[in-house]
Amino acid sequence: xxxxxxxxxxxxxxxxxxxxxxxxxxxxxxxxxxxxxxxxxxxxxxxxxxxxxxxxxxxxxxxxxxxxxxxxxxxxxxxxxxxxxxxxxxxxxxxxxxxxxxxxxxxxxxxxxxxxxxxxxxxxxxxxxxxxxxxxxxxxxxxxxxxxxxxxxxxxxxxxxxxxxxxxxxxxxxxxxxxxxxxxxxxxxxxxxxxxxxxxxxxxxxxxxxxxxxxxxxxxxxxxxxxxxxxxxxxxxxxxxxxxxxxxxxxxxxxxxxxxxxxxxxxxxxxxxxxxxxxxxxxxxxxxxxxxxxxxxxxxxxxxxxxxxxxxxxxxxxxxxxxxxxxxxxxxxxxxxxxxxxxxxxxxxxxxxxxxxxxxxxxxxxxxxxxxxxxxxxxxxxxxxxxxxxxxxxxxxxxxxxxxxxxxxxxxxxxxxxxxxxxxxxxxxxxxxxxxxxxxxxxxxxxxxxxxxxxxxxxxxxxxxxxxxxxxxxxxxxxxxxxxxxxxxx
Amino acid sequence: xxxxxxxxxxxxxxxxxxxxxxxxxxxxxxxxxxxxxxxxxxxxxxxxxxxxxxxxxxxxxxxxxxxxxxxxxxxxxxxxxxxxxxxxxxxxxxxxxxxxxxxxxxxxxxxxxxxxxxxxxxxxxxxxxxxxxxxxxxxxxxxxxxxxxxxxxxxxxxxxxxxxxxxxxxxxxxxxxxxxxxxxxxxxxxxxxxxxxxxxxxxxxxxxxxxxxxxxxxxxxxxxxxxxxxxxxxxxxxxxxxxxxxxxxxxxxxxxxxxxxxxxxxxxxxxxxxxxxxxxxxxxxxxxxxxxxxxxxxxxxxxxxxxxxxxxxxxxxxxxxxxxxxxxxxxxxxxxxxxxxxxxxxxxxxxxxxxxxxxxxxxxxxxxxxxxxxxxxxxxxxxxxxxxxxxxxxxxxxxxxxxxxxxxxxxxxxxxxxxxxxxxxxxxxxxxxxxxxxxxxxxxxxxxxxxxxxxxxxxxxxxxxxxxxxxxxxxxxxx
Numbered sequence: 001x002x003x004x005x006x007x008x009x010x011x012x013x014x015x016x017x018x019x020x021x022x023x024x025x026x027x028x029x030x031x032x033x034x035x036x037x038x039x040x041x042x043x044x045x046x047x048x049x050x051x052x053x054x055x056x057x058x059x060x061x062x063x064x065x066x067x068x069x070x071x072x073x074x075x076x077x078x079x080x081x082x083x084x085x086x087x088x089x090x091x092x093x094x095x096x097x098x099x100x101x102x103x104x105x106x107x108x109x110x111x112x113x114x115x116x117x118x119x120x121x122x123x124x125x126x127x128x129x130x131x132x133x134x135x136x137x138x139x140x141x142x143x144x145x146x147x148x149x150x151x152x153x154x155x156x157x158x159x160x161x162x163x164x165x166x167x168x169x170x171x172x173x174x175x176x177x178x179x180x181x182x183x184x185x186x187x188x189x190x191x192x193x194x195x196x197x198x199x200x201x202x203x204x205x206x207x208x209x210x211x212x213x214x215x216x217x218x219x220x221x222x223x224x225x226x227x228x229x230x231x232x233x234x235x236x237x238x239x240x241x242x243x244x245x246x247x248x249x250x251x252x253x254x255x256x257x258x259x260x261x262x263x264x265x266x267x268x269x270x271x272x273x274x275x276x277x278x279x280x281x282x283x284x285x286x287x288x289x290x291x292x293x294x295x296x297x298x299x300x301x302x303x304x305x306x307x308x309x310x311x312x313x314x315x316x317x318x319x320x321x322x323x324x325x326x327x328x329x330x331x332x333x334x335x336x337x338x339x340x341x342x343x344x345x346x347x348x349x350x351x352x353x354x355x356x357x358x359x360x361x362x363x364x365x366x367x368x369x370x371x372x373x374x375x376x377x378x379x380x381x382x383x384x385x386x387x388x389x390x391x392x393x394x395x396x397x398x399x400x401x402x403x404x405x406x407x408x409x410x411x412x413x414x415x416x417x418x419x420x421x422x423x424x425x426x427x428x429x430x431x432x433x434x435x436x437x438x439x440x441x442x443x444x445x446x447x448x449x450x451x452x453x454x455x456x457x458x459x460x461x462x463x464x465x466x467x468x469x470x471x472x473x474x475x476x477x478x479x480x481x482x483x484x485x486x487x488x489x490x
Numbered sequence: 491x492x493x494x495x496x497x498x499x500x501x502x503x504x505x506x507x508x509x510x511x512x513x514x515x516x517x518x519x520x521x522x523x524x525x526x527x528x529x530x531x532x533x534x535x536x537x538x539x540x541x542x543x544x545x546x547x548x549x550x551x552x553x554x555x556x557x558x559x560x561x562x563x564x565x566x567x568x569x570x571x572x573x574x575x576x577x578x579x580x581x582x583x584x585x586x587x588x589x590x591x592x593x594x595x596x597x598x599x600x601x602x603x604x605x606x607x608x609x610x611x612x613x614x615x616x617x618x619x620x621x622x623x624x625x626x627x628x629x630x631x632x633x634x635x636x637x638x639x640x641x642x643x644x645x646x647x648x649x650x651x652x653x654x655x656x657x658x659x660x661x662x663x664x665x666x667x668x669x670x671x672x673x674x675x676x677x678x679x680x681x682x683x684x685x686x687x688x689x690x691x692x693x694x695x696x697x698x699x700x701x702x703x704x705x706x707x708x709x710x711x712x713x714x715x716x717x718x719x720x721x722x723x724x725x726x727x728x729x730x731x732x733x734x735x736x737x738x739x740x741x742x743x744x745x746x747x748x749x750x751x752x753x754x755x756x757x758x759x760x761x762x763x764x765x766x767x768x769x770x771x772x773x774x775x776x777x778x779x780x781x782x783x784x785x786x787x788x789x790x791x792x793x794x795x796x797x798x799x800x801x802x803x804x805x806x807x808x809x810x811x812x813x814x815x816x817x818x819x820x821x822x823x824x825x826x827x828x829x830x831x832x833x834x835x836x837x838x839x840x841x842x843x844x845x846x847x848x849x850x851x852x853x854x855x856x857x858x859x860x861x862x863x864x865x866x867x868x869x870x871x872x873x874x875x876x877x878x879x880x881x882x883x884x885x886x887x888x889x890x891x892x893x894x895x896x897x898x899x900x901x902x903x904x905x906x907x908x909x910x911x912x913x914x915x916x917x918x919x920x921x922x923x924x925x926x927x928x929x930x931x932x933x934x935x936x937x938x939x940x941x942x943x944x945x946x947x948x949x950x951x952x953x954x955x956x957x958x959x960x961x962x963x964x965x966x967x968x969x
Contacts, residue, residue, distance in 0.1 A: 082537045095536070102530060104537060201537040208767035236539050237769055317767050320569050323580035324534045328633075344573055367571075367762035376764060 003028055004164035004490070005483060008073055008221045011167060015062055015072045022062065022072030026055035026116050029074045033119065033165045036487055040141045042150075042159035044079045045087045046119040058114040069224055071114030076166035078157050079120040080127060081107050081212070082201035086117075090203050091135035092125045094325045094332045094351035104201025105233045106170060106212050113228050118166055122156030125353045126322065127177055127205040129153050130425045133416050134355040141412070142184060143484040144450055148409040151181030157215045158185040163487040168216040168225050172202060174209045175310050176404075176429025179441035182215055183404035183453025186443045186482055188470065189215045190222045191429075193460050194436035195240030197226075198233035204321040206314035207238070209433045218480045219442065219470035223248045226463060243461040252468035257292030260469070262456070263397030265300035268428060274407055276447040281403055281454055284444035287476060288401075293469075298393050298400070302385055303431060307423055309382035310430040311359075312366045312375050318356075319363030325351060358419070387435040390457075399466060400457040403428050404441040408450035428455065438463045442470045443479040451479075494729070495694045496722045497702075498657050498687060499649035502664055503642050504674045505618065505682040506549045512617050512641035513540030513583065520680050528620075528635035534578030539768050546641045547772060549673040550590045550615055551782045553643060556667050556789055557610055559594025561779050565772045567615070571762040576620035576633050584644075586763045589614035590772065596667070597791065598659040600652070608660050609648040616642050637681075643673070649688065649699065654718040658711050661685060666790050670815050684709040687718055690735070691725045700725070701735040705742055705749055717742035721749050787815050801825075801832045810844055811836065816854045817844075823861030830868055838868055841878075842885045852889065859888050877954065913950050917961055920945045921969070931966055939963065 003011070003025070014020040030048060037043050051074070058072035077083065080090045082100035084107075089095045103111070111117065124134040132140040132155025142150040143163040150159040154171030158181035161169050171178040173191035182189025190213045197212040204210060214225035227248055232241040264285065269278065289295050327333035327347030334350055337343035352360070366375035393400065405425055415422040432439045437460065441453040458466040474480050511518055514531035531538045554561045566588045569581040591613035600606040620638035624631050645664060651657050665683055669676040676683045690702035705721060708714050720742070725735055739758075740749040790812045797803040797811065811821045821839065828835050843864070847854060867884055870876045876884075920942060921928060930938045942962045943955055950958070 080537075088536075090536070098536070100535070100537070102535075199537075200539055203536040204768075206767070235541060237541050238539075238767075316764060320571050320581050320762070320764070323571060323573065324536070324578065326573060326575075326580055328575050329533060329578060330535070340575065364762060367764050369760045369762075372762075372764070 002490070004032060004487075005481075006167075007218060008069065008167060008216075008224050011073055012069045012071075016067065018062075022055040022058040022114075022116060023052065025072060026051050026074055026118060029118055029166055032163075033160075036163055036165060037160075039146060039486070040143060040159050040163055040165075041138050042122055042140050042156040042163070042165065043076070043119045044089055044091065044122050044137050044156070047086060047117050050086065051116050051118045054111070054114075054116040058116060061114045068113045068228075070110070070228055072116065073168070074116045074118040074166055075110055075225070076119050076121050076157060076160050076169040077107060077117055078123050078154050078169070078171050080123060080172060080203040080205075081120075081170060082203065083107050083117065083120065086120065088120065088203070089137070090126050091123045091137055092352065092356070093136045095203075095330075096136070096332060098331055100201070102201060105198035105235060106229050107201065109228055109231070110170075110225075115228075121154070121160055121169060124153035124155065124177075125356050126203070126318070127153040127172060127174055127210075128318070128355050128359055130176070130180060130422055131410070131412075131415065132156065132159075132181075133412065134353055136353060139412055142409045143487050144186065145409065146486075147411055148450070149184065149412050151184035151405075151409060153177040153181075154189075154215060155181050158182055158187055158189070161185070161187055161215055161217065162484060164483060168214060168221050170212060170225070170229070171215045172205075172210055172212050173429075173433065174206050174211075174314060175433050176426045178213050178215055179404050179429050179439060179453065179455060180426065182441045183443070184409035184451065186451030186453075186479065186484075187215055187217060188219050188222050188440065188442050188474075188480060189213065190226055190440045190463065190467065191432060191438060192226065192230065192463050193240070193243070193438045194433075195238055196230045196243060196438075196461065196463070198231070198236045198239050200233055200235040204317075206317040207321060208317060209310075209314055211433075218474055219440065219467045220250060220474070222440070223250060223464075223467045223471070226467070230463075248464040248467055250468055250471040252465075252472050254291055254472065257288075257472070258294065260399070261294040261296055261397045262288065262399045262401055262469075263296050263298035263393060264401050265303075265393070266297050267300055267303050268402045272406070273403055274447070277403060277406070277408070277452055280445035280447055280452040281401075284454055284473075285401060288473065291472065291476060295401075296397055298397055300389055300393055300400070300431075302382070302389060303427075305382045306386060306431045306434060307427055309379040309386070310426070310434060311362065311423060312379040313383065313434075315359040315363035316366045316376050316379075317363065319360045319367065322352075322356065322360055327351075383434045386431050390431070390435045390437060391459075394459045398458075399462070399469065400455075402439075402455040402457055404453035404455050405429075408447050408452060432457055436460070438466060440466045440470050442473065443482070444477075445479055451482075492726070493694055494691045494726045496653055496689060496691045496718075496725075497649045497699055498651040498653070498689050498718060500647045500651065500657060500660060501686040501688070502645045502647075502661065503618075503684050503686075504645065504664075504668050504676075506546055506641040506643055507672065507674050508543055508545045508549070508641055510543055511639035512543050512546050512615065514639055516639065518640050520677075520682075522636055524632070524634035525636060528638060532578065532635055532639045534580075540583060540766075542769060542772070543641065546615060547590070547774065548782060549641075549671075550613065550643055551774065551779060552671050552673055552786060553613060553645075553668065554591035554594060555779070555783050555786055556671055557591075557594035557596055559610065559613070560592045561774060562588055562590055562592060563774055563776075564588060565590040565774070567766045567769045567772075568763045569766045570616075572759045574619065574622075575631065576622045576635065576638065578620065578635060578638055582617060582619065583766055583769070584616035585614035587765075588771075590774075596660070596663050598656060598663055600656060606656070608650050608656075611646045611648050613643055613645045616644060618642050643668075649690075654715045654722070657687060657718055658715050661711060661714060666812065670787070670790050670812065670818070672815055678709050678711075681709060685714055687714065687721075689718055689721045689725070691722060691729065700729075701737050703735065703737065703749075704739045706739055706752065708742055713742055713744050716744075716747055717749055720747060724749065787818070793818060801836075803833070803836060807836050807840070810840055814854075820854060820861050820864075824865055827862050827865040828868055830865075830872055835865075835868065838871070838881065839864070842881050846882075846885055846889065850889075858891075859885075874954075874957065913946065913953060913958065914961065916946055916949050917942070917958070917965055920949075921962070921965055928966065928969070939966075942966075
C-alpha cells in the first residue's frame with residue numbers, strides 16, 4: 001500500500017478507520033530504518049522499545065476516539081531535543097552518554113498528542129555545520145545521491161524524511177539548519193518566527209537565533225506538525241505570547257493570489273547564483289505568476305554583511321553556551337585529571353570536535369576585552385540593519401522569494417577543508433535568522449538530478465500564510481512528491 | 491601626623507529575601523542538605539533556561555528608591571564568563587551595562603560626627619554561585635549548589651570612604667536599610683550580607699588615586715574594620731619603603747589578622763561580558779515604580795529624628811526599634827494604642843518581648859502577638875492586676891502557643907482580682923482579730939505595720955508586700 005509515501009492526513013485516515021494500527025505503522029517505519037539507515041546514517045539512536053509503548057498508547061487514544069490528526073504518527077527528533085531517559089548526544093562525544101532527566105517542551109507537546117518518537121536523528125555537532133559532516137557519529141548521506149551531503153545541521157532529520165524512514169521530523173534552524181537540508185533533500189522545512197516554538201530542553205547553540213521547526217514532505221505536513229510544536233512556554237523567557245495560537249487552515253484559493261504581492265530581492269537572484277539553479281527558481285516563479293500572484297522586484301541591501309555578522313554573533317553565544325561542558329556535572333570527563341585546569345582542558349579537548357572548538361575560539365575572541373566593540377557590537381548593529389531592511393521591504397510587498405542555497409547538495413568532503421566556502425552556503429538563509437523572521441523552503445525542481453529549494457520569507461508570525469502559499473503551489477506541482485529511487489520501495 | 495590618606499570603595503553583596511531563586515523555582519532556604527535545593531536550571535543542565543523571578547525586581551526597586559537613586563526603565567542581564575566548579579554554567583548571570591539601580595546616596599557620620607554623604611554608583615542584580623567545600627582529609631572538593639541562583643543585589647559605592655570606621659558606618663547603614671525594607675535577612679554568618687573592599691592610599695593633596703587592592707568576601711563589620719586597617723598600613727609601609735603597590739585581589743585571614751594575595755591583575759579573568767540572549771530586557775514602567783514608592787516604609791533616618799524629638803528616646807532604644815520594619819511598626823502601633831507613657835511602653839517591650847526574641851533567636855514577624863494585645867497586657871500591669879514578672883511569663887506562654895490573647899487577659903484579670911478580694915478579706919480578718927496590735931498602731935507605733943504585713947503574707951503567698959502594706963494602712967486608718 002506504499003505506506004512510506006503517504007502524507008500525515010492519509011496515514012491519519014488509515015489509523016482512524018482502523019485499517020492500520022499505530023503499532024503496525026511504528027513497526028513498519030522501525031523496519032524501514034533497520035533496512036535502509038545503514039546506507040544513510042541518519043539516526044544516532046533508534047527508540048525501539050519506548051516507541052512500541054507509545055504506539056500502543058496511541059492506539060488506545062484512537063479506540064477511545066480521543067485522537068488528533070497526529071495521534072499514532074511516528075516522528076523523529078533531532079538529537080538536540082532533550083528526551084527524558086533517552087540518549088541525547090547533540091552528535092558530540094561530549095554528550096555521548098547523556099540521558100536527560102526531562103523532556104524538551106517540543107518533545108512533551110508532541111508526545112501529549114500521541115505522536116510516537118521513533119528515534120533521534122544525526123546532526124552536525126551542537127548544530128554547528130552546513131553538511132552534517134561535523135557529527136561525532138559520522139556524516140549523513142543524502143538519499144538522492146549517497147556521495148553527497150544532506151545539508152546541515154538538521155541533516156539526519158532531512159535524510160530520514162527524504163528516504164521515508166519517518167513521515168516527519170523535528171529540526172532546528174540557527175542559520176538555515178532546517179531550510180538548507182530540506183532544500184538539499186527535496187523537502188519542505190519551516191523556520192518559524194523566533195519565539196514561537198519553545199527552546200526549553202533544546203540544547204543551545206546560539207540562543208538568540210535557535211528556533212525549532214518541522215521538516216516534512218509537504219507544506220501540509222509541516223503545518224500539522226508546527227501546529228503542535230508552537231505555543232507560549234513559561235519555561236522559555238524568549239517565548240512570545242503575542243501570536244494567535246490557532247491551528248493553521250490551508251484554505252488559500254487561487255482567486256486570493258491576486259491580492260498577494262511577493263518580492264524578488266534582486267541581490268539574491270544575481271549572476272552570483274548558479275545558472276542552473278537560477279533557471280529552476282525562475283520557472284517556479286513563473287508558476288506563481290500563472291497562479292495569479294503579483295511578483296515584484298525589490299532591493300534588500302547589505303546582504304553581504306550577513307555571514308560575518310552571523311558567525312560572530314552565533315559563535316559568541318556558543319562560546320558561552322558551551323562553557324557548561326566541563327567534565328564536572330554531566331557529559332564526557334577526561335581520565336584521571338591531575339588538576340582542575342587539566343580536567344577542564346583535556347575534557348574539552350577530547351569532548352569537542354574541530355568545528356565546535358573553532359567556533360568557541362571565534363566567539364571568545366569576538367567577546368574578549370578590546371575586541372568586543374570591533375566585532376560583537378558591530379555585528380549587533382548589522383543585525384539591526386538587516387532586520388530594518390526586511391521591515392522596510394515588507395512595506396511594499398507581503399512576502400519575499402529567495403533561493404535557499406547557492407548550490408545543490410555538494411559532495412561529502414568537498415567543502416570540509418574550506419571553512420569560508422562552507423559558511424557561504426548559508427548566505428541566503430542566515431539573514432532570516434538575524435531578523436527573527438519565519439521562512440519556509442519548498443522543493444521547486446531539480447538541477448543535475450539533485451533537488452533545488454526556494455524560500456518564501458514572511459513578516460513576524462506569518463507562518464500560516466507562507467505555508468498556505470506553499471500548499472497552493474504544491475497543489476499545482478509534484479516536486480514534493482518525488483522519492484529518491486533507492487528508497488522508493490517497501 | 492600621617493602624610494597619607496586612604497580611599498575606600500565598597501561592593502556589598504546582599505542576598506535578597508525571596509522564597510525562590512532568581513531564575514528558577516527552587517527554594518532559597520539556608521542550611522538544607524547539599525544539592526537538595528538545586529533544580530535542573532540551577533545545575534545548568536543542557537537545554538534549561540533562566541526564568542526571572544519578578545519579586546527580585548521589586549526588591550531592587552525598593553532599595554533604589556530608599557537611596558534616592560534612578561530606577562532604570564530598561565535594564566539588561568549580561569553573562570559574566572569564567573570557569574569555576576561551583577558555577578554550573580561557567581557563566582554568572584549578572585548586569586554590566588544598564589544596571590537596575592544607578593546613582594543615589596546615603597549619609598553616615600564621619601570621625602568629627604558630622605554628616606557625610608557617600609554616593610552610590612550602582613546596584614545590580616545577579617545570581618549567587620554555589621559553594622566548594624575542600625576536604626584535606628579526603629583529598630577532594632565537594633560542591634553544594636543549594637546557594638547557586640540565590641538572588642544577589644550588588645551595591646557599589648563611589649570611592650568616597652576615608653577610613654575603616656567610615657566603611658563600617660557605611661556598611662551598617664546599608665545593612666539597616668536592606669533589613670528595614672525586609673529585602674534581605676542581613677544574616678552575615680550565613681553569608682546573606684558580605685562585602686568586597688577596594689582600598690588605596692595616596693599622599694594627602696594628591697588628586698590621582700593610588701593603585702588599589704581588592705579585599706574579597708568579608709562577612710562581618712569587625713573584619714571589615716580590621717582588614718581595611720591592616721591593608722592601609724601595609725600599603726603605607728610599602729610606599730614609605732619606596733616600593734609600589736601591586737593591583738591584585740587579596741583575602742583577609744581573620745585568624746592571623748592579615749591580608750594575603752589571591753591573584754594579581756595579570757591573572758585576572760577577562761569575563762567576556764555580553765547581554766544574556768536567554769533573557770529579554772527588564773522593562774520597568776513608571777506606574778510600577780510609583781506603586782513601590784507608595785508602599786515604601788518611612789526610612790530609619792527619618793524615624794530616628796522623629797523618635798528623638800517627639801519622645802526623647804535614647805540611641806539604644808531607637809536602634810532596637812529600628813532594627814527591622816516589623817519592630818518599628820509594632821512600636822508605632824503600641825504608642826498609638828497605649829495610654830501609658832511612651833518611654834514605659836518601649837522599656838516594657840525591650841525587657842519582655844525584645845529580650846525573649848534576642849535570647850531565643852525568634853522573630854516578631856512570626857506574628858505571635860500584635861501591638862494591641864501587648865498594650866492590653868501593659869494595662870494589666872499599670873492597673874496592678876499583674877506584676878512585671880507575670881509579663882515575662884505571659885510572653886513565654888504566648889510564644890509556646892498554648893494561649894490565645896483573650897484567655898490570657900481574662901485569666902490574669904480574674905485570677906488577680908479574685909485574689910485581691912481575698913487579700914482584702916484576709917487583711918480585714920487579721921486586723922479585726924488582733925485588737926492589741928491595732929491599739930499599738932493607733933497610739934503611734936507605726937512599725938507594728940510589719941507585723942500585719944507578715945501575717946497577711948503568711949496566708950497570701952506571692953503578693954506584693956508594698957501593695958499589702960498600702961492596703962493595711964488604708965484599712966487601719968479607716969477604723
